[in-house]
Amino acid sequence: MKNKKFKGILASVMFASAVLAGCSSEEGTGLGEAADGKKASYTFRLADNQPADYPTVLGDEKFAELVEERTDGRIKIEVFPSAQLGDEKSVLEQVQLGAIEFTRINANPLAEFNKDFSVLGLPYVFESEDHLWNFLESEKATELLDGLEQSKMKGLAYYDSGSRNFYATKKLKSMEDLEGLKIRVQQSEINIDFLSALGASATPMPYGEVFSALQTGIIDGAENNLPSIDSSNHYQEAKHVLLDHHQRTPEVLLMSDTIWDKLDEEDQEIIKQAALDSVETQKAEWAKWEERSEKKLKDEGVTFTEVKDIKPLQDAVKPVVEKYSKDYQDIMDAIEEARP
Structure with missing residues (x-):
């Protein structure tokens, strides 16, 4: 070897x-x-x-x-x-x-x-x-x-x-439904800690393996933007989208x-x-593409649930944000200054 x-x-x-x-x-x-x-x-x-x-x-x-x-x-x-x-x-x-x-x-x-x-x-x-x-x-x-x-x-x-949102093979009517689910994420410590803070099980894997993993039940869901859910055909297996816009x-x-x-x-x-x-x-x-993808997914029977109050989520992930931002205060300050 x-x-x-x-x-x-x-x-x-x-x-x-x-x-x-x-x-x-x-x-x-x-x-x-x-x-x-x-x-x-x-x-x-x-x-x-x-x-x-x-x-x-x-x-x-x-x-x-x-x-x-x-x-x-x-x-x-x-x-x-x-x-x-x-x-x-x-x-x-x-x-x-x-x-x-x-x-x-x-x-x-x-x-x-x-x-x-x-x-x-x-x-x-x-x-x-x-x-x-x-x-x-x-x-x-x-x-x-x-x-x-x-x-x-x-x-x-x-x-x-765009913004990244959760989607799964199981019903997602609230953020609580993520608890215990195996969710594919990109290889990133932040994503792993972020999912853990929400009670889900982060499962890093290459993007190209997600469709088969959804089919076989290796994972319960993933998170991505709507055009990616569309173009990858993941919606054929994962019919439930939770719009929380957790990352941009x-x-x-x-x-x-x-x-x-x-x-x-x-x-x-x-x-x-x-x-x-x-x-x-x-x-x-x-x-x-984003507009077209949303329409297509709805036409294909995908359910959408909008998370209207993200304050509880911000509170849940606050330790994660603090952990990874403490050494980058200058960048966080620039992000704060960029608010419309």
């Missing part, structure tokens, strides 16, 4: 080295300039685990379109949806190596690489979409993206991910810092601005 693991790591490193040595489509002196003195052309890859028509993928494609347009076709970014290049964890590892140049990922797993991101996953800290985006457009939120460089990743922009954790568009550092300043600026300019397209697509 150790020998196989070593060979796998060696293969990844060799592949990353090949990418760094020859990601230009023209034979040249390396990243930045082709042999004839002209700026080199590149074809990069962007990994996304969502389906091709999902709002984050449409944002990815807008980003790729803008980069190609602004470099007169010199830099092309091919978008690979539906986890074609691997699950989130393996893709992140390859981004760090430079074997994959770009990815889009939810901010929650990024807390493993930069603890500051854990604040964005705290339950009930953002009271609305306006509150969230006021913060994401702040200087402090930009600092969070920049802080990923220490983990060999370059944060480019935030994408919308954004998505993050990332680039390998290894590749970023090899580009010249002009290309860096083009890529960064294209990422920021793709945000409005992604947000607009998100709003349309």
Whole structure:
């Protein structure tokens, strides 16, 4: 087993080295300039685990379109949806190596690489979409993206991910119905503690395994935004949604810092601005999909229960919020200042 693991790591490193040595489509002196003195052309890859028509993928494609347009076709970014290049964890590892140049990922797993991101996953800290985006457009939120460089990743922009809610194969008429249920969560200490505070049993597992786990009863439910419940077909097994809007954790568009550092300043600026300019397209697509998903789920017989009073929930998770925010008071202050 150790020998196989070593060979796998060696293969990844060799592949990353090949990418760094020859990601230009023209034979040249390396990243930045082709042999004839002209700026080199590149074809990069962007990994996304969502389906091709999902709002984050449409944002990815807008980003790729803008980069190609602004470099007169010199830099092309091919978008690979539906986890074609691997699950989130393996893709992140390859981004760090430079074997994959770009990815889009939810901010929650990024807390493993930069603890500051854990604040964005705290339950009930953002009271609305306006509150969230006021913060994401702040200087402090930009600092969070920049802080990923220490983990060999370059944060480019935030994408919308709506609010996360619970859904289950069993009836959910109130938060008390979550007690004792096995709920799938992303791999995050905050999520595990959060679910425990509500009396549920947190069950971390890859996103791609959730549908079969719902079918077989390995889990009783999960938590996610409505478009994800729709696109994943989880609603076919889990017919009950509890709208508590417990998290409004954004998505993050990332680039390998290894590749970023090899580009010249002009290309860096083009890529960064294209990422920021793709945000409005992604947000607009998100709003349309969210409305469409809610209608579809209701038409498919999914029941919705809105949690109208979140004060008891905020009280229940207060120890969790305090535990994970005590060392990040500056970020919490910025979140408070962003309230509409």
